[in-house]
Amino acid sequence: MDILSNLALGFQEVLTLETLSFCLFGVTVGMLIGVLPGIGAMAAISMLLPITFYLEPGQALIMLAGIYYGAQYGNSIASILLNVPGTPSAAVTALDGYPLSKLGKAGPAIFITTAASFAGSCFAIVCLAAFSPVIAGVALAFGSAEYFALMVFGLVTASTVAPGSQIKGIAMVVAGLILGLVGTDITSGTFRFTFGLIELTDGLTLVAVAMGVFGATEVINNLSRKMHDRGAARRVRIRELIPTGADMKQAVKPMMRAAPLGTFLGVLPGAGATIAAFVAYGLETRVAKDRRRFGKGAIEGIAAPETANNAAAQGSFIPTLSLGIPGDAVMALMLGALLIHGVQPGPQLIGDHPEIFWGLLASFWIGNLMLLIMNIPLIGVWVRILSIPYKYLYPCVLMLICVGVYSVHNSGFDLFVVVAFAAIGYAMSIAKLSPAPMLLGIVLGVMMEDNLKRAMLLSRGDPLVFLERPICAVLLGLSLLMLIWPLGMRLVRRVHRSRA
Amino acid sequence: MNASTTRRNTVKTIVIALGLGTCLTALPAAAQFPESPVTLVLGSTPGSAPDILGRIVAEGMSEVLGQPVVVENRQGANGSIAATQVAQAEPDGYSLMLMTAVHSITPTTRSDLEYDFNEDFRGVGMVASVPLLFVVNNELGTPDMASFVERAREGDIFYSVPGIGSIQQLATEEFADRAGIEMTVVPYRGGGNATNAVIANEVQLFFAGIPPALPHVESGALTALAISTPERSPAAPDVPTMVELGYDGLVADNWHALYVRSETPDDVVATLSEALNTVLARPETAEMFLNVGATPWANSPDEQTAFGHGEVERWRNVIDEQGLTFD
Numbered sequence: 001m002d003i004l005s006n007l008a009l010g011f012q013e014v015l016t017l018e019t020l021s022f023c024l025f026g027v028t029v030g031m032l033i034g035v036l037p038g039i040g041a042m043a044a045i046s047m048l049l050p051i052t053f054y055l056e057p058g059q060a061l062i063m064l065a066g067i068y069y070g071a072q073y074g075n076s077i078a079s080i081l082l083n084v085p086g087t088p089s090a091a092v093t094a095l096d097g098y099p100l101s102k103l104g105k106a107g108p109a110i111f112i113t114t115a116a117s118f119a120g121s122c123f124a125i126v127c128l129a130a131f132s133p134v135i136a137g138v139a140l141a142f143g144s145a146e147y148f149a150l151m152v153f154g155l156v157t158a159s160t161v162a163p164g165s166q167i168k169g170i171a172m173v174v175a176g177l178i179l180g181l182v183g184t185d186i187t188s189g190t191f192r193f194t195f196g197l198i199e200l201t202d203g204l205t206l207v208a209v210a211m212g213v214f215g216a217t218e219v220i221n222n223l224s225r226k227m228h229d230r231g232a233a234r235r236v237r238i239r240e241l242i243p244t245g246a247d248m249k250q251a252v253k254p255m256m257r258a259a260p261l262g263t264f265l266g267v268l269p270g271a272g273a274t275i276a277a278f279v280a281y282g283l284e285t286r287v288a289k290d291r292r293r294f295g296k297g298a299i300e301g302i303a304a305p306e307t308a309n310n311a312a313a314q315g316s317f318i319p320t321l322s323l324g325i326p327g328d329a330v331m332a333l334m335l336g337a338l339l340i341h342g343v344q345p346g347p348q349l350i351g352d353h354p355e356i357f358w359g360l361l362a363s364f365w366i367g368n369l370m371l372l373i374m375n376i377p378l379i380g381v382w383v384r385i386l387s388i389p390y391k392y393l394y395p396c397v398l399m400l401i402c403v404g405v406y407s408v409h410n411s412g413f414d415l416f417v418v419v420a421f422a423a424i425g426y427a428m429s430i431a432k433l434s435p436a437p438m439l440l441g442i443v444l445g446v447m448m449e450d451n452l453k454r455a456m457l458l459s460r461g462d463p464l465v466f467l468e469r470p471i472c473a474v475l476l477g478l479s480l481l482m483l484i485w486p487l488g489m490r491l492v493r494r495v496h497r498s499r500a
Numbered sequence: 501m502n503a504s505t506t507r508r509n510t511v512k513t514i515v516i517a518l519g520l521g522t523c524l525t526a527l528p529a530a531a532q533f534p535e536s537p538v539t540l541v542l543g544s545t546p547g548s549a550p551d552i553l554g555r556i557v558a559e560g561m562s563e564v565l566g567q568p569v570v571v572e573n574r575q576g577a578n579g580s581i582a583a584t585q586v587a588q589a590e591p592d593g594y595s596l597m598l599m600t601a602v603h604s605i606t607p608t609t610r611s612d613l614e615y616d617f618n619e620d621f622r623g624v625g626m627v628a629s630v631p632l633l634f635v636v637n638n639e640l641g642t643p644d645m646a647s648f649v650e651r652a653r654e655g656d657i658f659y660s661v662p663g664i665g666s667i668q669q670l671a672t673e674e675f676a677d678r679a680g681i682e683m684t685v686v687p688y689r690g691g692g693n694a695t696n697a698v699i700a701n702e703v704q705l706f707f708a709g710i711p712p713a714l715p716h717v718e719s720g721a722l723t724a725l726a727i728s729t730p731e732r733s734p735a736a737p738d739v740p741t742m743v744e745l746g747y748d749g750l751v752a753d754n755w756h757a758l759y760v761r762s763e764t765p766d767d768v769v770a771t772l773s774e775a776l777n778t779v780l781a782r783p784e785t786a787e788m789f790l791n792v793g794a795t796p797w798a799n800s801p802d803e804q805t806a807f808g809h810g811e812v813e814r815w816r817n818v819i820d821e822q823g824l825t826f827d
Contacts, residue, residue: 046546050556050559140696188826198614201576202577332548344715349715454686457684458702458703
C-alpha cells in the first residue's frame with residue numbers, strides 16, 4: 001500500500017521529540033493568538049518567519065501550519081464566548097455558538113467545536129493522503145467562469161444563513177456587495193467610493209468590519225441592557241462543561257455532511273475556506289426539520305461550520321504545496337518559509353521532498369490531536385472567562401479588538417472603521433439584521449465581480465460561457481435551486497394541507 | 501502625603517520623562533547611529549517577494565547594526581501608503597523604506613501621490629533584482645520566441661497581470677509593441693492568481709516570478725521563452741534575455757532597494773549603506789535570495805538615487821509611448 005508507506009514516512013518524520021515540540025509550540029501559540037479578538041495567524045507567522053531561517057524546512061512548515069489551524073480553532077472559542085469572530089467563517093460559528101453560550105452552554109459548545117474540528121481535520125487528512133495529486137487538478141479546473149458561479153452559489157447560501165426572514169438575509173448580502181465595491185476597480189485601476197482616502201483604495205479591512213459589527217456591537221448591546229453583573233454569581237460545574245448524549249448525537253450527522261464539503265471547497269485557492277462554513281451551515285438549515293431553531297443555539301449550527309472550516313483549512317494546503325500557488329497571505333508566508341530553504345513547492349514537491357509533504361500531513365493529525373487533548377481540560381478555563389464581571393471584561397475586549405485590528409495592516413485608520421461599523425452594527429442589531437451574510441458579501445462580492453469581468457473578457461463578451469462550461473452551469477443551477485427551495489417547499493406544504 | 505501631592509508628583513514625573521524623551525530624540529547626531537530600533541517599512545503583504553527579501557535583509561542588518569530592524573507591512577495603493585508614511589517620518593534614518601519597481605511607475609500612473617519619489621527620497625542601496633520569466637502555456641505549442649511571435653500575429657492571445665499599472669503589464673505592452681503583435685490584458689489580483697491563470701491555460705502568457713513558475717516549466721506545463729533582466733539568472737541559466745533575442749533595451753528589472761528621506765544626514769546613510777552591503781556580501785544571504793528567485797545586487801547610495809531617477813524616466817516613456825491610461 002502506497003498511502004500507508006507514505007503515511008508511515010510522514011509519522012516517522014514527525015515523531016521525534018524536536019519536531020513534536022515545534023508542532024506543540026505552533027498549535028499552542030496559534031490557539032492563544034486565535035482566542036484574542038482580531039489578532040490573526042498572519043501577525044504571528046510573519047513575526048516568526050525569521051526564526052524559520054534557522055530551522056529545518058519541514059519543521060518550520062509544521063510549526064507555521066500549527067499556528068494557522070491553531071488560530072482558526074482559537075478564533076471559534078472567542079466567537080462562542082464573546083461573539084468576536086475575526087474571519088467570516090468564525091462569524092458563522094458565532095451565529096449559534098454565542099446564543100448557546102448565553103444559554104449557559106458555552107462548555108458543551110466548545111466541546112462540540114473541538115470534536116467537530118478534529119473530525120473535520122481527520123476526514124480532510126485522509127482525503128489528502130489518498131487523492132492529493134487528483135485534488136490539485138481540481139484547483140486548476142476552476143477558471144474565472146467557475147469561480148464566478150461558485151461565488152454566486154456562496155452568496156445565495158449566505159442569504160439563507162441569516163436567522164429569520166430570507167429577505168433580510170438577501171438584503172444583508174446586497175449590503176455586503178455594495179461595501180465590497182469600495183476600493184480599486186480591477187480592470188481600469190479606477191478608485192471607487194474611496195472619498196479621497198488612500199486607506200480605502202484596497203477596500204475595507206475585513207477584520208475591522210467584523211470587529212465592528214460583531215465584537216464592538218456586542219459590547220454596546222450589553223451596555224444598553226440593564227447592567228447586571230452575572231459574573232461571580234454563576235459557577236460552572238464540571239458536568240455542565242460536557243455535552244449531553246443527545247447533543248452529541250445531534251452533532252454527528254452535520255459533521256458527516258460538512259466534512260466532505262469542507263475538504264472539497266478548501267482545495268480551491270483563496271475562496272474555498274471562506275465559503276465552506278457558510279455552505280455547510282446553509283445546508284443544515286435546509287435539511288433541518290425546524291429551521292427556526294437556528295440562530296438561537298442549535299448544535300448543528302456550530303458542528304457543521306466548524307467541521308467544514310477545519311476540513312477546508314487542511315485542504316487549502318494542497319494547492320499551496322502542489323501548485324506552488326498560495327491562496328492567501330498566510331499561505332504565501334508558509335511558501336516563503338519553504339522557498340528560503342530552497343524547497344520549491346510545485347508539482348514536483350511530493351516526489352522531491354516526500355518527507356516534507358507527508359510529514360506535514362502527519363503533523364496535521366498530531367497537531368489536531370494535541371488541540372483536542374489540550375482543550376478538553378481547558379474548556380473550564382475558557383468558560384470561566386464568562387464569569388469575569390462585564391465592567392472588567394468589556395474594556396479588555398475593546399482594547400484587544402483595537403490591538404488586533406491595528407496589527408492587521410499597522411493602520412490607525414482601520415480603528416475608525418471599527419468605530420463606524422460598531423455604530424452600523426448597533427443599528428443593525430436593533431433592526432434584527434444579521435451581520436454574517438454581510439461579511440461574506442464583502443469578501444465574495446469583490447471576487448465575484450473580478451471573476452465575472454475576467455470571464456467576460458476571456459469570452460470576448462459572450463455571456464453564454466457560463467452555461468457552456470459544465471461545472472459553472474451546475475453551480476448556477478444549484479444556486480437557483482437554493483433560491484426557489486423555500487418557495488417550492490411552501491407550495492408542497494400547501495398542496496399537502498389542502499389534500500388533507 | 502495626601503492625594504493631591506501624589507498626583508502632582510506623578511504629573512511632574514511624566515513631564516520630566518516627556519522632556520527627557522524630547523531631548524534625546526532631538527539630538528540624533530550626538531550619539532552613534534542607531535541607538536534605538538530601526539523600522540523597515542514595506543508596501544506589500546506578508547509573504548510577498550518584497551516582504552521575504554525585506555525580512556532577510558532586516559534580520560541581517562539587525563545583527564550588523566546592533567539594533568533590531570523591525571519590518572512593518574503597510575500594504576495598499578500599490579505601495580504608496582507605505583511610501584507616504586516614510587515620507588512623513590523624521591529624516592533621521594530610523595524609518596527605512598523598501599521601494600520596488602512599482603514605486604518608479606506610480607509617479608506617472610497616479611496623480612494623487614502625497615510624496616515625490618525623486619524629491620523626497622534618497623537611496624541607501626539596492627537589495628536585489630527579481631527577474632521575471634516570460635512564460636507561455638505549453639498547449640500553445642510555441643517552444644521559442646520566434647514561433648510565439650508568429651502564433652501571436654494570428655491573434656487570440658490573452659496575458660495575465662497581477663494588477664493594472666504593474667511592471668508586468670508595462671513590460672508586456674512594450675514587448676507587444678516592439679514585436680508588432682496585439683494581445684488582450686486580463687487583470688488578476690496578485691502574482692499568485694496571475695501565475696495560476698497561465699498554468700491553467702486560462703491565459704496564454706505571463707511575466708512570472710521565477711519561484712512559482714520554474715517548477716511548472718520543469719514539469720512541462722509552461723515554456724519559459726525569455727527573462728526580463730539585462731543578464732541571465734543563475735536560477736534559470738538556460739533562459740535567454742530579451743536583449744539576446746533582439747529586443748534591445750527591453751529590460752524589466754523588478755528591483756528592490758532601500759530608501760530614506762532625502763534630508764537624512766550623510767553619515768547616517770553611510771552607516772546604513774555599509775550595514776546593507778555587509779549583509780548582501782554574505783554567501784548565506786545570496787543563497788537565500790537565490791532560493792526565493794532574487795539576484796543580490798549591491799551599489800552605493802548615490803548610484804541608487806540616480807538609478808531610481810532613471811527608472812521613473814524609463815517607465816514614463818513606456819507609458820507615454822504606449823498611450824496607457826490608469827484612471
